[in-house]
Amino acid sequence: MLRRIRSDIQAVFDNDPAARSRFEVIFTYSGLHAIWAYRIAHWFFVRRWFTAARMISQISRFFTGIEIHPGARIGERLFIDHGMGVVIGETCEIGNDVVLYQGVTLGGTGKEKGKRHPTIGNHVVISSGAKVLGSFKVGEHAKIGANSVVLKEVPPCSTIVGIPGRVVKFNGKRLEDKLNHNQVPDPVLETFRFMQKEINELKQELEELRQLQQANGNAGSTQDVKQKAEV
Known part of the structure; x- marks a missing residue:
């Protein structure tokens, strides 16, 4: 003892x-x-x-x-x-x-x-x-x-x-x-970092799609103007 x-x-x-x-x-x-x-x-x-x-x-x-x-x-x-x-x-x-x-x-x-x-x-x-x-x-x-x-x-x-x-x-x-x-x-902090990375990537993809849509819209407007001028 x-x-x-x-x-x-x-x-x-x-x-x-x-x-x-x-x-x-x-x-x-x-x-x-x-x-x-x-x-x-x-x-x-x-x-x-x-x-x-x-x-x-x-x-x-x-x-x-x-x-x-x-x-x-x-x-x-x-x-x-x-x-x-x-x-x-x-x-x-x-x-x-x-x-x-x-x-x-x-x-x-x-x-x-x-x-x-x-x-x-x-x-x-x-x-x-x-x-x-x-x-x-x-x-x-x-x-x-x-x-x-x-x-x-x-x-x-x-x-x-x-x-x-x-x-x-x-x-x-x-x-x-x-x-x-x-x-x-910290596993919780790591999860939040992963989610923030995914959000940033989604924002970037949306911005690229928006720019592509605007470019297609501008190209379509220019084509219409040329067709009307020829007429």
Whole structure:
């Protein structure tokens, strides 16, 4: 237990450059408090003391804004940055050295039975507001962009963005340890750019047709004048 507590604290220093001292981390990091409360609740849950486990998880949710079901299985050195709005479902499985940012949901679609929530591999980074919904696996070293909605399996060493999530990097250049949030492609903006390009092309075609019609009209008027002059 003490070894795990030390590794949880070290995970904060490894992932958050703003962490200054162990005292500050222990007493002010809500993500750390939520993980420790989860470990206590999970201890009760596996011994089938379900009500006590849920009470602990709900108290933790009240104080931290992070909801972790006591039935979830979480590995070592999970880091939840800020954490407000994070939800982790009952049958979710999380590997080692995973990073979750605020607003992340690891949930189900409401249609599955049994295993309803995702399995997150080791060294996965899930950015702010991302939703991973369903019973599938997110491969190791995968990175999921902010506000993405992931509904199907994610290959290892890939980067996912968009709604629904799609792979934008896969076994390419070596990925950095952290996802650069400000460099995530915006699929909505790309769609608007494509539509604007189509509109500009249509405007150009209409202008060409108008000019062609005017030229044909002028040629017809000149021909009529010549015919009348000859008469």
